[in-house]
Amino acid sequence: MTDDWRNGGFGLYVHWPFCEAKCPYCDFNSHVTRNIDQSAWTNAYLKELARYAEEVPGRVLNTIFFGGGTPSLMAPDTVGAVIDAARGHWPCANDLEITLEANPGSVEAGRFAGYRDAGVNRISMGIQALNDTDLRRLGRLHSVADAQAAFDIARHCFDRVSFDLIYARQDQTPADWQAELSQALSMAVDHLSLYQLTIEDGTAFGDRFRRGGLRGLPDDDNAADMYRITQDLCEAHGMPAYEVSNHAAPGAESRHNLIYWRYGDYVGIGPGAHGRLTLNGRRLATETPLVPGRWMEAVAGGAGELSRERLDPQDAASEYLMMGMRLAEGIDMERYRALFGRDLPSDSRAYLVDLGMVEEDGPILRATRDGRAVLNAILRELLTD
Amino acid sequence: MTDLAHIRNFSIVAHIDHGKSTLADRLIQATNTVSERDMKEQLLDAMDIERERGITIKANTVRIDYVADDGETYVLNLIDTPGHVDFAYEVSRSMRAVEGSLLVVDSTQGVEAQTLANVYQAIDADHEIVPVLNKIDLPASDCDRVAEQIEDVIGIEATDAIQVSAKTGIGIRETLEAIIHRLPPPQGTLDAPLKAMLVDSWYDAYLGVIVLVRIMDGTLKKGMRVKFMSNGTLHNVDRVGVFRPGMQMVDSLGPGEIGFLTASIKQVRDTRVGDTITTDKHGAETPLPGFNPSVPVVFCGLFPVDSAEFEDLRDAIEKLALNDASFSYEMETSAALGFGFRCGFLGLLHLEVIRDRIEREYDIDLITTAPSVIYHVYMRDGEMRELHNPADMPDLTHVDHIEEPRIKATILVPDEFLGDVLKLCQDRRGIQEDLTYAGQRAMVVYDLPLNEVVFDFYDRLKSVTKGYASFDYHLTGYRADNLVKMQVLVNDEPVDALSTMVHRDRAEMRGRAMCEKLKDLIPRHMFKIPIQAAIGGKVIARETLSALRKDVTAKCYGGDATRKRKLLDKQKAGKKKMRQFGKVDIPQEAFISALKMDS
Numbered sequence: 001m002t003d004d005w006r007n008g009g010f011g012l013y014v015h016w017p018f019c020e021a022k023c024p025y026c027d028f029n030s031h032v033t034r035n036i037d038q039s040a041w042t043n044a045y046l047k048e049l050a051r052y053a054e055e056v057p058g059r060v061l062n063t064i065f066f067g068g069g070t071p072s073l074m075a076p077d078t079v080g081a082v083i084d085a086a087r088g089h090w091p092c093a094n095d096l097e098i099t100l101e102a103n104p105g106s107v108e109a110g111r112f113a114g115y116r117d118a119g120v121n122r123i124s125m126g127i128q129a130l131n132d133t134d135l136r137r138l139g140r141l142h143s144v145a146d147a148q149a150a151f152d153i154a155r156h157c158f159d160r161v162s163f164d165l166i167y168a169r170q171d172q173t174p175a176d177w178q179a180e181l182s183q184a185l186s187m188a189v190d191h192l193s194l195y196q197l198t199i200e201d202g203t204a205f206g207d208r209f210r211r212g213g214l215r216g217l218p219d220d221d222n223a224a225d226m227y228r229i230t231q232d233l234c235e236a237h238g239m240p241a242y243e244v245s246n247h248a249a250p251g252a253e254s255r256h257n258l259i260y261w262r263y264g265d266y267v268g269i270g271p272g273a274h275g276r277l278t279l280n281g282r283r284l285a286t287e288t289p290l291v292p293g294r295w296m297e298a299v300a301g302g303a304g305e306l307s308r309e310r311l312d313p314q315d316a317a318s319e320y321l322m323m324g325m326r327l328a329e330g331i332d333m334e335r336y337r338a339l340f341g342r343d344l345p346s347d348s349r350a351y352l353v354d355l356g357m358v359e360e361d362g363p364i365l366r367a368t369r370d371g372r373a374v375l376n377a378i379l380r381e382l383l384t385d
Numbered sequence: 386m387t388d389l390a391h392i393r394n395f396s397i398v399a400h401i402d403h404g405k406s407t408l409a410d411r412l413i414q415a416t417n418t419v420s421e422r423d424m425k426e427q428l429l430d431a432m433d434i435e436r437e438r439g440i441t442i443k444a445n446t447v448r449i450d451y452v453a454d455d456g457e458t459y460v461l462n463l464i465d466t467p468g469h470v471d472f473a474y475e476v477s478r479s480m481r482a483v484e485g486s487l488l489v490v491d492s493t494q495g496v497e498a499q500t501l502a503n504v505y506q507a508i509d510a511d512h513e514i515v516p517v518l519n520k521i522d523l524p525a526s527d528c529d530r531v532a533e534q535i536e537d538v539i540g541i542e543a544t545d546a547i548q549v550s551a552k553t554g555i556g557i558r559e560t561l562e563a564i565i566h567r568l569p570p571p572q573g574t575l576d577a578p579l580k581a582m583l584v585d586s587w588y589d590a591y592l593g594v595i596v597l598v599r600i601m602d603g604t605l606k607k608g609m610r611v612k613f614m615s616n617g618t619l620h621n622v623d624r625v626g627v628f629r630p631g632m633q634m635v636d637s638l639g640p641g642e643i644g645f646l647t648a649s650i651k652q653v654r655d656t657r658v659g660d661t662i663t664t665d666k667h668g669a670e671t672p673l674p675g676f677n678p679s680v681p682v683v684f685c686g687l688f689p690v691d692s693a694e695f696e697d698l699r700d701a702i703e704k705l706a707l708n709d710a711s712f713s714y715e716m717e718t719s720a721a722l723g724f725g726f727r728c729g730f731l732g733l734l735h736l737e738v739i740r741d742r743i744e745r746e747y748d749i750d751l752i753t754t755a756p757s758v759i760y761h762v763y764m765r766d767g768e769m770r771e772l773h774n775p776a777d778m779p780d781l782t783h784v785d786h787i788e789e790p791r792i793k794a795t796i797l798v799p800d801e802f803l804g805d806v807l808k809l810c811q812d813r814r815g816i817q818e819d820l821t822y823a824g825q826r827a828m829v830v831y832d833l834p835l836n837e838v839v840f841d842f843y844d845r846l847k848s849v850t851k852g853y854a855s856f857d858y859h860l861t862g863y864r865a866d867n868l869v870k871m872q873v874l875v876n877d878e879p880v881d882a883l884s885t886m887v888h889r890d891r892a893e894m895r896g897r898a899m900c901e902k903l904k905d906l907i908p909r910h911m912f913k914i915p916i917q918a919a920i921g922g923k924v925i926a927r928e929t930l931s932a933l934r935k936d937v938t939a940k941c942y943g944g945d946a947t948r949k950r951k952l953l954d955k956q957k958a959g960k961k962k963m964r965q966f967g968k969v970d971i972p973q974e975a976f977i978s979a980l981k982m983d984s
Contacts, residue, residue, distance in 0.1 A: 013943055028944075195939040224934035245939050260943040274944040285947055309947075319946050322953060326941060351968070355911050375937040377911050380956055 007335060008264020010056075011063040011256050012086055014045060015270030016071040017292050020103075023139045024204035025166070025197060029272030029290050030069045038075045044299040045078075046085050048269040051303060053089035056267070056277060061090040063097040063256035066120075072102035076114030083119040097160075097255045099124055104150035104163075105142045112150075112157040122160040124193070124254075125151060130180050134169050139204070151187065160252065162191035167230070168223040169197055171216040177226045178233065185237045190252035194230050195245050196223055227373055244326045244372055261327045263320040269304065271295035276319075283316045285309040313340050322379050330366025348381045386604070386639035387460045389570050394462045394599070394643060396480065396512075398503040399489035400496075404519040407551040408489055408560075409447070409463060415557045416449045416461075418629055446584075446597060446643055447630040453565050461564060462643040464584070466503075472731065473857055474679050475585065476503075478659045480510035481675065482584045482599035482643060485568030487560070488535070492518040492548070493525040496538050501855050504539055505797060513568050516546035517560060522553050538799070538826070573640025578669040579603030579611070579662070584643075586656040588708045592624070594650035598662060599643050601673060606637040610665040611648070614672040615657055619665050620648035654710045679711040681729025682790070682860065683736055683839045684773045686717050686754035686882060687743070688725030690964065690973055694749050695724045701747035702726055705739060712739060719776065720881050721966055722752055727774055733839055752964060752973045754882040755980055758836045761788040761863050775884040778870040781921065788863040789886075790835040793818070795828065796846070798854040803827045805849040813837035814888060835860065836886065841981045871896055871925075873979075874917040875903070878967045882976055892918075896926035899979050906975040909933035914969055 019030040064086055066079060083098060099122040100115055102108050112123070127147045129135050135143065142150070154161045165184055167177045184192060197217070199209045208214045218226065231241060239247040243261060246254065259266055268275035268286060271294070275286035287306045289295040298304045311319070317340030324331035337343050344365065352358040357371035357378055371378055399405035445465040452458050466479040480486075486507040490496055507514055516535050518528045528548055535543040547563055549556030581598040589595050598605065605611075609622045626634040627644040638644045650656060658679070661672035689698045702714050713729035730736040736756065743749055760772040763785045772778060772787075794815070798806050800822075810817070810831045819830035833842075838858065846854050871892055873883035883903075887895045896918030903916050911933055918926040941949055963970035 196935075198939045220935060227935055244937055244941070257942060260941075260946070266943055268943060272944070274947065276943070276946070287947070315950060318953070319950050322949060323941065323946060352911075357911055373935050373937055374911055374933050376953070376956070377933055377936050379953055380960055383953060383957055 008262035009062040009255070009259040010059045010090075010264060011065065011259040011266040012049075012061060013256075013266055013268045013270075013273055013275070014064065014066045014071075014082055015268065015273040015288075016041075016066060016068040016074050017271045018073055019068065019070045020073070021139065021141055022204070024208070025138060025200070027200035027203050027206075028069070031292055033292075036073075038078050040296070042078045042081045044296055044304065045082050045269060047299055048304050049082070049085050049089055049267075052267045052269070056265070056279070057090075059090055059265070061086060061092045061096065062264075063099070063259060065098075065256040066100040068101055070103050070108075071100050072108035072111060072115075074100075076111055076118045079115055079120060080118030087119075097122055099254065099256055101126065102150075102154070103142065104147035106146055106149065109150040109153040112153050116157045121158060122162070122254075123154045123158050124191075125154060125161065125163040127151070127163040128166050129169065130165070130183055134172070137170060138166065155188075160191070161189060162193060162248075162254065163189065164193040164195065166195050166197050167226050168218045170214065172218060172226075174218075174222060174225045174229055178229050181230060181233050185233065185239070190239070190249040191254065192234070192239065192247045193245055194234075194247060196227065224373065231369060240328065241369075241372070242328050244375065258327075261323045263323050271304075283311040285311055316340070317342075318383055321382060325365075325367055325375060325379065326372075328366065328372075330361075330364050332363050333365050334363045344382055352378060352381060386637055387642060389573060389641045391457060391459050392462070392571055392641040393459060393485070393564050393568050394464070394483035394571055394641065395485045395487060395564060395568055396464045396466055396483050396507070397487045397489055398500060398507055398514075400491070400494075400500045403489050403491040403494065403500070404551045405465075405489055408487075408517070408519060408549065409465070411551050411554060411557045412461075412463070412561065413447060413449060413630070415554075415561065416451045418447070418449045445630075446628050448627040448643070449629070451561055451565070454562060455565075459565055460642070461561075464643065472735070473506075474677060475658050476506055477510065477675070478582065479584055480506050480512065482582060483510075483512070484571055485513040485515065485564070487564070488514050488516045488539075488541075489519050490516065490531055490535060491520050492528050492531045493520050493523050495531050495534050501539065501797070501853065504541075505855055508541075514541055515560075515563050515567050516541065516543045517549050517556075518546050519549050519551055521548045521555065522550035540826075571641030573600065574602045575604065575640055577602035578667060579605060579609075579664045580669045580673060581605055581638075581662040582673050583613070583656060583658055583660040583662060585658060586653050588653050589647075592647045594647070594653050594656055596646050596648070596650070596656050596662075597643070598638070598646060600638050600640050602640055602669070603664075604637050604639050605644075605646060605662075607634075611646075611662050612665050612668055613656065614661040614663060614669075615676055615678065616655070616660075618655060620650060623647045623649055653708045654706075657710055679731050681711060681713045681731065682758060682835060683730045683732055683756045684727060684759065685730075685736060685756040686719060686722065686725050686727055686752075686774065687740065688719065688722040688752045688754070688882075690750035690752055692723045697747060698726065698743070698749050698751075701743045701749060702728070705742060709739075711735070717774065719754075722754070722882050722964065725752075729773075733841070733843070750973065752882070752976055754976050755885050756840055756977070757886065758790050758839060760790075760868065760886060763788070772886075775870050775886050776881040778884075778886075786865045787868045787886075788865045789868060791861050791864050792833050792835050792838060792858040793861050794831045794833050794838065794856065794858040796831070796854055796856050797826055797828050798850055799826055802850040802853060803829070806846065806854060809842075809845055809849055813842060814891070832861070833858075834866070834888075844981075869920050871899075872919045873899060873903070874915075874919060874924075875907070875971065876914045876967050876969045877917075878969075879919075880966055880971070883979060885980065889920075892920055893925050900926045900928040902979045902981070903975060904928045904930050906978055907969065907971055909936075910969060912968075 017029055017031050019032055098120045100120045101124050104125045104127050128138055128140055130144055132143050199205050234247040239249050241247050242253050265277050266275055271292045272290040273288050277284045286308050288304050289298050295304050317336050320339055333344055358367050397405050447463050449461040451461055464479050464483050466476050488504055518531055532543040532546050547556050547559050580601040584599055585597040586594050605625055607622055607625045612619050624634055624647045626632050659676040663669040689695055706712055711731050714726045717725050717727040740753055744751055757775055762770045762772050764783050765785050814837055815831040815833040818832055821828050846856055867889040868886050869889050871885050871887050872879050900916045900918055913932045914930040916928045917924045963972050
């Protein structure tokens with residue numbers, strides 16, 4: 001029997017669903033509310049933790065991740081209470097990674113020391129752009145100067161700091177992006193998440209785009225050029241892509257996110273959080289109510305969860321493939337077979353190898369740099385009926 | 386049997402949404418034809434078994450008894466007709482079965498194109514036409530303006546148009562009275578030999594084929610032995626009846642009456658629209674004029690996307706053919722597409738209706754290949770071969786010449802769009818035969834190759850005239866021209882299902898247009914794909930579909946796994962709707978869309 005959490009690790013994801021404002025490109029589960037009762041939320045999180053600890057006891061916890069929403073709106077005490085409870089429920093790895101997503105505003109920066117004292121040891125900042133006009137267009141409340149200041153404070157408080165940028169923005173040229181990325185790389189970080197702007201349905205950008213708005217978005221070829229520039233610059237800077245959109249100096253990768261991509265187990269608590277748990281050799285997908293009030297009610301009623309899905313072997317293998325192939329390290333085809341009971345189709349593999357989209361190395365299958373840019377096409381080829 | 390003076394037969398001509406069905410419902414209701422309890426909205430629609438995409442293909446009929454203001458009881462027969470050029474012949478027969486039409490126009494909207502096309506058919510059939518202005522209860526209603534428009538655009542008197550609100554019931558009585566007083570009664574001779582016109586027919590699982598007839602002369606009785614004059618087949622009449630709108634049996638039908646017969650007929654194929662039905666003994670000597678059974682003029686291949694569904698497709702096609710005499714089929718094999726059927730249709734709409742029904746009712750995904758007409762290929766040894774499929778084109782060294790079918794097309798168009806229409810006809814290799822004016826409208830007659838028309842001519846015509854053109858055509862014969870077979874190669878592999886016959890002078894233009902279209906229709910792949918058009922071995926047009934450079938989800942974390950997996954499953958299903966040629970996936974719609982021209 002394969003225990004997948006042994007293969008990919010075991011992590012805890014905590015979703016904080018509140019934001020000061022909703023960003024027009026964001027399709028994450030976030031809500032804008034004033035007056036949040038921090039102690040009520042703390043209690044709800046603790047109740048959920050206790051429930052899961054009973055279900056999957058004794059596993060070594062590798063990582064905790066506070067995501068959102070805007071987790072830097074959480075009181076440091078709330079964060080601290082969750083961390084302490086998790087440490088109490090599960091044995092923890094010596095190098096337990098605890099990440100918190102933060103907005104680069106001045107108010108948030110004032111709480112950084114508090115988060116550090118609560119146990120957070122890694123910050124991921126949503127800077128998004130190094131250009132005030134574009135920050136406004138992206139609906140961000142901070143300026144570049146705010147971001148720089150918050151970043152300096154973060155560097156002072158934490159050993160590990162990452163930030164996000166979005167590229168292929170309106171009116172952005174490949175040359176613009178090259179300059180902006182060079183500036184980002186000079187800010188002396190060891191981890192960057194660099195996302196191509198994606199217009200998602202159900203967002204303000206999505207609506208605007210459908211109505212013919214949002215002009216000046218780079219075409220596919222320009223976007224592909226920006227992706228190539230991203231790979232070239234980051235590699236030259238010693239921060240190659242270890243995942244499609246994530247770049248790090250060796251050893252500085254986000255260990256929590258690696259659990260997702262290596263298809264380990266993770267507990268997800270909070271509104272809209274997802275989890276994957278291996279129980280009795282079967283993989284379970286967990287999901288929670290999206291709306292904060294509903295989730296709170298569900299927790300009060302015993303379990304902040306919607307109905308669970310038992311993934312069949314094929315679905316589990318498909319998820320492993322589509323998550324794992326995002327990583328530069330690729331996947332282990334033997335593990336794929338163990339999950340599914342079948343091999344990846346050899347004719348499709350041979351075809352993709354021939355095209356230079358993937359390479360094989362013993363049991364390892366990985367996308368080449370060119371292949372990673374068209375990963376969806378590779379997956380459509382590899383996923384069998 | 387009703388005496389002629391107490392019968393009125395009519396149709397309703399209207400643009401879609403102008404209230405035809407509601408008006409029909411009110412007429413039925415006002416005459417107590419259907420009890421209040423059974424009255425449901427849009428009765429005529431409810432009994433319409435073949436309404437597809439808003440187009441009636443089968444004629445419907447209802448018989449109404451009406452006690453008029455003069456105290457007399459009249460029998461009113463309403464025929465609802467199909468309204469598309471593919472079925473022009475069927476419409477013309479339905480129109481010949483009645484003497485008058487109600488022209489229903491929405492008084493808030495005015496005359497629309499579809500109204501025009503149909504009203505001209507009514508005029509062709511020498512109908513008396515009573516204009517009816519509907520929706521007068523709405524604030525936007527403007528009867529004076531619309532009446533004036535009817536006079537200007539259509540050229541019929543509209544000062545005494547009836548003002549109606551089918552919704553509220555205003556003017557329904559007046560409409561019924563106008564039918565009695567303004568439409569002529571039918572003519573016919575009771576003691577002459579039976580002559581009944583076959584208006585339409587369809588298959589019923591219990592009764593066999595139901596034949597809708599208009600009695601011209603004589604009497605049709607239950608138990609009679611009748612002859613279908615076009616093919617000489619004899620049948621014993623089991624039932625005679627009328628629709629009210631449900632079936633009601635009667636003993637006999639006399640001159641001027643409209644009703645149905647059943648005679649244990651197994652196949653709709655045996656009952657051709659426009660045929661004359663008479664008695665076996667002492668029957669009519671000559672049939673009614675105008676019998677001209679529809680023959681398929683457009684051919685295309687239908688293949689299952691999933692080759693395992695071939696038997697299901699055969700089953701579906703056989704069932705549909707039972708109820709549609711104008712649809713033909715035979716098995717076909719294609720190097721690229723495997724087993725399928727070569728099918729013949731009356732026109733492109735007919736093709737699309739059949740294809741949609743197979744896909745929807747039988748749940749089979751289809752690939753439809755390029756539509757083609759029948760070419761006459763004359764071989765050097767004098768033999769003539771009918772070519773239904775460009776893929777079967779014989780080796781050119783043995784071919785002497787090729788003839789193609791020509792049509793005479795009549796187009797009525799408002800003056801302001803005339804230039805666009807002339808250009809369209811010229812672009813399609815048309816030869817102008819006539820150009821005359823009727824008020825603000827021009828009538829142009831063109832000699833055109835059928836293959837330039839079957840495909841998207843009607844769509845283009847509607848588009849360049851904003852819908853204000855009516856179009857009719859009939860086949861005139863075959864003529865030789867400089868025709869060649871054009872092949873399409875995708876990734877250097879010929880795709881036989883995309884082969885077409887084109888005029889040599891237009892081959893480069895068509896080839897370029899097709900390659901450009903295919904470049905847009907075929908999704909980018911992980912490698913670049915050359916798309917070429919060729920005549921013989923010579924490439925005449927080429928496009929290159931560049932390789933996919935970016936197709937990856939930017940963010941994919943723990944919360945995205947489920948959604949992303951489902952998305953990929955959906956894309957995988959979408960990929961199944963494509964056919965692989967070599968390593969290239971071609972979407973099924975590409976086979977037809979590639980041919981549509983923008984000018």
